[in-house]
Amino acid sequence: MPKEIPAPAYTNPRGIPQAPFLESVGDYASDEADATLLLRNLQERLQKYQFMELTTTSRIRGLLDKIPDMRKSLEMVKFLAERKDAFDTRYELNDTVYAEATVPPTDKVFLWLGANVMLEYNIPEAEELLKSKLDGAMSSVDQCKEDLEFLRENITTMEVNTARVINWQVEQRKLAAK
Numbered sequence: 001m002p003k004e005i006p007a008p009a010y011t012n013p014r015g016i017p018q019a020p021f022l023e024s025v026g027d028y029a030s031d032e033a034d035a036t037l038l039l040r041n042l043q044e045r046l047q048k049y050q051f052m053e054l055t056t057t058s059r060i061r062g063l064l065d066k067i068p069d070m071r072k073s074l075e076m077v078k079f080l081a082e083r084k085d086a087f088d089t090r091y092e093l094n095d096t097v098y099a100e101a102t103v104p105p106t107d108k109v110f111l112w113l114g115a116n117v118m119l120e121y122n123i124p125e126a127e128e129l130l131k132s133k134l135d136g137a138m139s140s141v142d143q144c145k146e147d148l149e150f151l152r153e154n155i156t157t158m159e160v161n162t163a164r165v166i167n168w169q170v171e172q173r174k175l176a177a178k
Contacts, residue, residue: 003028005041012150014143016052019045019154022161025168032169039165046158053151060144063137070137074130077109081123 005028008017022028029035086104093099109126110118121129 005038005045012147014147016147016150016154018150019049019157019161021157022164025165029165029168032172035165035169035172039162039169042158042162042165046155046162049151049155049158053148053155056144056148056151060141060148063141063144067134067137067141070130070134073111074127074134077123077126077130080106080109081127 005022006020008020010018012018025035025038029038080103083103084105086102088100088102090098090100107123108120109123110120111126111129112118
């Protein structure tokens with residue numbers, strides 16, 4: 001029976017465990033069967049890291065898609081806060097359909113919150129909400145990028161561990177053949 005791979009000594013701030021580095025494969029496997037089990041365990045862990053990498057990359061992409069819309073909304077709220085008189089504008093009804101409107105001075109805006117929910121806000125409240133959402137999204141992107149770097153390092157460690165076990169197996173077969 002192979003010796004268990006040690007529990008992670010470190011996890012990053014979001015709880016992703018650090019991959020262990022196997023100094024000596026012989027410490028964890030004594031024969032071909034142990035090495036095969038160890039290899040299966042390592043490959044399973046590697047797949048988990050790769051899945052986390054995929055989901056983190058997807059999350060970054062989603063956030064980066066939303067940030068320009070958040071900025072645009074914040075700029076519009078600031079624009080409305082500065083306007084003290086009516087103005088004419090064209091706005092998009094659909095992908096290719098635009099309409100014209102005269103916008104009177106206002107101190108209220110409606111914001112889509114998602115899930116078909118729209119709420120009315122005073123302009124200062126809307127600006128504060130949009131700033132906090134934008135700051136949160138930017139912070140999440142930074143955290144995801146840190147996680148992605150951490151995951152890539154751990155994927156490399158797990159790939160090296162896997163290669164070391166395979167090389168150990170080849171070496172053991174050569175010794176057995178002599």
